Amino acid sequence: MSGRGRGSWLGRVFSTDHKVVGLQYGFTASAFLLLGFVLMLVMRRQLAYPGEALPWIASLLGEARAPGGVMAPEFYNQLGAMHGTIMVFLAIVPLVAGAFGNYLVPLQIGAADMAFPRLNMLSYWIYLAGGVLMVSSFFAPGGAAAAGWTSYPPLASVATVGQTLWLLAMLALIASSLLGSINILVTILQLRAPGLDLLRLPFFCWAQLVTALLLLLAFPALQAAAVLQLMDRLVGTSFFLPSGLVVNGEALAVSGGGSPLLWQHLFWFLAHPEVYVLILPAFGIVAEVLCCHARRPLWGYRWMVGSTLAVGALSFVVWAHHMFLTGMGTVVSSFFQATTMIISIPSVIILTCLLLTLWGGRIRFTVPMLFALAFLPMFGLGGLTGLPLGLAAADIQLHDTYYVVGHFHYIVAPGTLFAIFAGIYHWFPKVTGRNMSSWLGHLHFWPSLVCMNGIFLPMFAVGLAGVSRRLYDGGETYEFAQGVLHLNRTMSQFAWALAAVQVVFLINLFGSLLWGRKVDENPWRATTVEWSAPSPPLPHANFAAPIEVIGGPYGYGDPAPAGPSGSSEGAASSSHAPFELQARPRV
Amino acid sequence: MSTIPYRLERREDTGIDNGRLAIWLFLASEVLFFGALLSSYLLLRMGSEAWPRGSERLDVAVASVNTLVLILSSVTMVRAWEHARVGRHGRSRVLVLVTAALGIVFVAIKAYEWREKLQLGIRPADDLFYALYFTLTGVHLVHLVAGIVVLLDLALRARSIEASQRGLLAHRLEISGIYWHFVDLVWLVLFPVLYLT
Secondary structure (H helix, E strand, C coil): CCCCCCCCHHHHHCCCCHHHHHHHHHHHHHHHHHHHHHHHHHHHHHHHCCCCCCCCHHHHHCCCCCHHHCCCHHHHHHHHHHHHHHHHHHHHHHHHHHHHHHHHHHHHCCCCCCCCHHHHHHHHHHHHHHHHHHHHHHHCCCCCCCCCCCCCCCCHHHCCCHHHHHHHHHHHHHHHHHHHHHHHHHHHHHCCCCCCCHHHCCHHHHHHHHHHHHHHHHHHHHHHHHHHHHHHHHCCCCCCCCCCCEECCEECCCCCCCCHHHHHHHHHHHHHHHHHHHHHHHHHHHHHHHHHHHCCCCCCHHHHHHHHHHHHHHHHHCHHHHCHHHCCCHHHHHHHHHHHHHHHHHHHHHHHHHHHHCCCCCCCCCHHHHHHHHHHHHHHHHHHHHHHHHCHHHHHHHCCEHHHHHHHHHHHHHHHHHHHHHHHHHHHHHHHCECCCHHHHHHHHHHHHHHHHHHHHHHHHHHHCCCECCCCCCCCCCHHHHHHHHHHHHHHHHHHHHHHHHHHHHHHHHHHHHHCCECCCCCCCCCCHHHHCCCCCECCCECCCCEEECCCCCEECCCCCCCCCCCCCCCCCCCCCCEECCEEECC | CCCCCCCCCCCCCCCCCHHHHHHHHHHHHHHHHHHHHHHHHHHHHHCCCCCCCHHHHCCHHHHHHHHHHHHHHHHHHHHHHHHHHCCCHHHHHHHHHHHHHHHHHHHHHHHHHHHHHHHCCCCCCCCHHHHHHHHHHHHHHHHHHHHHHHHHHHHHCHHHHHHHCCCHHHHHHHHHHHHHHHHHHHHHHHHHHHHHC
């Protein structure tokens, strides 16, 4: 569909090929991921050594952000708000939906491209514009948004201009995400190759389908909320501003009568489905990797699909469990408490099915498999620690403490992020025709696993001690926090170690592009449709010839009970159990 | 260069083509967008001690004329599509232009209504009623202007669109029409909610 010649650099940058757009999403989102990570490292430095002068970083930050080399509390708040915003809206979601979804969905359904290639390109560029606007708000007068990633009014309504930029950037990101999700939905439903009925779809595609539905139906609430908050900030309306509001000792000159709680309802109507947007594609990636490297069909495929749909539907009726402390009343709290407990059932079914997939498998401990295996207990820990938060009585104690931070980071960091790593190691040969170094992969995986737990496990202890997650000094001034203060330093040291280990990954990623061992089109002996395409798949066509689908996604036969093992990673070997590709050239 | 299947023809197992599926999905998200705004309206109104009657503060007569204009535009939109479907592209084009013109009339009347309010010194910041009035009608207006742009574009490029593929123009008109009717429908909700209650 690209109007320009393929040779010109313009044609390549403004490409409509889903693979190029997917990689653009991937690299852009990874850059934002790195930025969000660096912001967190700066925060962790402040938490480990509160009030001490920063080293060389201070000169980069400037006098306004770090007077005398000591981080200003206002700047710490900006870092906190922007870390959350960047990680959720600019890094993880674009990675799982934009990069993995764009690149893999057309390949897995045997299509030549997305249903609307130009719309696809457009959604990437809107995303990039929104992302750049969001990050540039650091240079606005008064700095970036500092009211948390949740932007609760009235704090957000009276914040500096950075908050306006936050809202405008969010409107761009929402527009991009709407276009992207419509494209994914239409692609999956309409462009399936002959023979690929819905119940033959790889689970990854089901996960993407439900994710796109959630993005499509949840984001409009935030869009509406953002419009209203923009009106409050720019035109002076009082949608979220109650009467009698006093700021800095002075009555705010607004008409009032609005409701700050309204924002919370609208925000969490988006943001709770958003949590499942963060995790469902991760389930999808992990399912593909587990089946392939355990040489087993997905256990309970239909249960998995049903549970995913159930999670998607239920995620729209649990939002107010984020608001138990707002005094909504017992009846409302009980309702959301009940739905929250119910939604854990399909989640547990999914996790159990993934675990049971391993049963009787012949597991190859490849690097993608290690990440996928680690995902299971890490997500499990994140999920289980969420249960007390879903119960109002326990949540009243734990709300807004580091316990919450530990809980959702277990789901997103060693959870989703590990799934993303698993996906990168798994599909790298498809994208490049080369394999990543297994040795460097191990060097990346094991320290990452240790560091992730080193960072997030202590947070439960800190949170249970009652330390609030918003404190600029990490709780130093509080009597009750004294017993857990030393953990702040431990967590920070693990964070720095984690940063160091990611250098290994970057070396592996870029080194393998140039020097990775060349492999054939299906080095893992996987079965889904994308492995029938050349590596890398052909521009604007993907497959060398039209294909048809002849079976289910996971044609891994029962492995023989015994046999020579220890086949080298990715190599063609007779020791592999028999497997059946899902697709063949159409005749 | 690849060709994307089911651009115009319907896929058998889903029973729909790509474009129509996309516009319905888009409208689903639009329903939630306006749904969120109307929920906000409800919540804010229910949380207020007193709420003025819309008819006391707003010009019902002018808005009624506007409602008729918009309903008429939906009729001309359908007629435009019907003509395009059977190949009468000349007449179809005229009706698309009439539809867009009616849309512009709506915008003009709306602008007059707003100007009247602003000249009286009424601002969105005055109270929640006016805040909601300006915001909801403003958001609706943005949607309508987007629709007008799409229709004008279709009318201008009608010949080249039809030349590129037979039946493409009618298809585009159908999709644009679905959107146009939706924007019309939103007004049919906003009008009684804001002006009559």
